[in-house]
Amino acid sequence: MNRENVKKIGIIGTGMIGTSLAALTAGHGIDTVMLAVNEDLRAASQKQFDSFYADLVAQKLINNAQAANCAKNLSYTLAYNELADCDLIFECVVERLEVKHEVYTQIEATCSKVRAICSVSSAFVVDDLASEMTVYKDRVIVTHPFNPPHLVPYFELAVGSATNPDVLSFAMTVLEDLDRKPVALKKSAPGFIGNRLQFALWREALNIVDSGIADPADVDTCLMYSFCPRYTSIGMFEHFDNGGLDLNYNVCKTIFPTLNNVQEVPESVATRVASGDLGLKTGKGFYDWSQKDISDFHTRVSDPYWRFFNWEVPEEE
Numbered sequence: 001m002n003r004e005n006v007k008k009i010g011i012i013g014t015g016m017i018g019t020s021l022a023a024l025t026a027g028h029g030i031d032t033v034m035l036a037v038n039e040d041l042r043a044a045s046q047k048q049f050d051s052f053y054a055d056l057v058a059q060k061l062i063n064n065a066q067a068a069n070c071a072k073n074l075s076y077t078l079a080y081n082e083l084a085d086c087d088l089i090f091e092c093v094v095e096r097l098e099v100k101h102e103v104y105t106q107i108e109a110t111c112s113k114v115r116a117i118c119s120v121s122s123a124f125v126v127d128d129l130a131s132e133m134t135v136y137k138d139r140v141i142v143t144h145p146f147n148p149p150h151l152v153p154y155f156e157l158a159v160g161s162a163t164n165p166d167v168l169s170f171a172m173t174v175l176e177d178l179d180r181k182p183v184a185l186k187k188s189a190p191g192f193i194g195n196r197l198q199f200a201l202w203r204e205a206l207n208i209v210d211s212g213i214a215d216p217a218d219v220d221t222c223l224m225y226s227f228c229p230r231y232t233s234i235g236m237f238e239h240f241d242n243g244g245l246d247l248n249y250n251v252c253k254t255i256f257p258t259l260n261n262v263q264e265v266p267e268s269v270a271t272r273v274a275s276g277d278l279g280l281k282t283g284k285g286f287y288d289w290s291q292k293d294i295s296d297f298h299t300r301v302s303d304p305y306w307r308f309f310n311w312e313v314p315e316e317e
């Protein structure tokens with residue numbers, strides 16, 4: 001890790017993404033401080049952080065001494081003034097614009113040294129994120145990761161109309177130094193690249209289920225055992241060039257008029273959220289998680305990504 005670029009990173013939000021980012025930055029020798037809302041959430045994040053490193057040791061990617069060495073780089077706080085000397089801050093709070101705005105107001109009041117305020121938002125564009133800011137609007141950028149970012153190399157970066165170009169190059173350099181694969185969008189759009197693709201697929205997957213074509217488990221079987229593994233070694237544009245665009249033309253003509261283009265949140269998601277069936281975290285979503293092996297699921301979440309692990313983790317400082 002070239003620490004010339006960044007000495008201290010702040011992470012606001014101690015959930016799935018924030019804690020995984022902390023594993024990444026602490027694992028690259030960077031002094032990392034996480035801001036938690038309360039002691040319970042701090043403890044939960046510390047437990048998750050330790051579990052990420054236990055998995056890395058179990059995969060024989062690092063040893064216990066290296067894991068202990070990385071853990072030394074992580075600290076927690078409940079106060080913004082502990083972030084005042086951060087060079088970069090990842091904003092990883094809940095995907096609600098008003099909450100993110102509150103966080104940026106706190107950052108503007110406390111963190112004068114920060115060179116980049118990096119939102120991990122799944123969809124909000126920077127101009128909406130920074131809309132209430134008065135001082136550091138030019139330092140806000142989206143650095144959207146995929147879960148879990150300490151294992152998934154790809155990040156997509158998007159700027160706003162006021163973002164200083166130096167902030168983009170700084171964020172790109174920091175993410176490259178963190179052994180990530182950052183892509184800078186030419187033009188920003190809600191959901192960037194990855195989530196626009198993923199949610200176009202998700203909208204059609206929901207349509208297939210809601211229109212009675214197949215059940216969720218069958219759609220998941222299709223995704224896991226048909227074309228998705230292909231895209232771990234060739235790209236979609238490569239694939240369709242390979243198959244011939246004349247064929248592609250004919251198939252587009254047949255399928256495109258029938259694809260779903262709903263603009264609202266589909267009923268099958270809205271009704272579950274309304275009834276509190278939020279998925280694994282409440283025990284029920286599209287699946288009844290009491291009937292599934294959750295430890296096996298967590299193993300399967302990480303399995304495709306161990307091959308990307310390439311950190312140089314020192315044995316000792």
Ligand SMILES: NC(=O)C1=CN([C@@H]2O[C@H](COP(=O)(O)OP(=O)(O)OC[C@H]3O[C@@H](n4cnc5c(N)ncnc54)[C@H](O)[C@@H]3O)[C@@H](O)[C@H]2O)C=CC1
Pocket residue numbers: 012013014015016017018035036037041092093094095096099102103120121122123144145146147
């Ligand atoms: N879960 C995922 O697969 C991915 C999520 N994201 C994005 O990451 C961000 C966080 O999502 P998750 O980690 O999944 O959510 P999460 O619910 O696991 O964590 C959210 C965190 O925000 C904290 N928080 C809420 N209000 C706060 C406040 N006012 N000040 C400080 N902390 C506050 C909560 O305590 C919690 O630790 C969202 O913007 C989401 O769109 C991005 C990529 C993937």
Ligand SMILES: O=C(O)[C@@H](O)C(=O)[C@H](O)[C@@H](O)CO
Pocket residue numbers: 121122145146147194195198
């Ligand atoms: O899939 C991911 O890890 C990211 O693209 C996300 O932003 C999350 O999936 C998010 O869309 C919530 O499902």
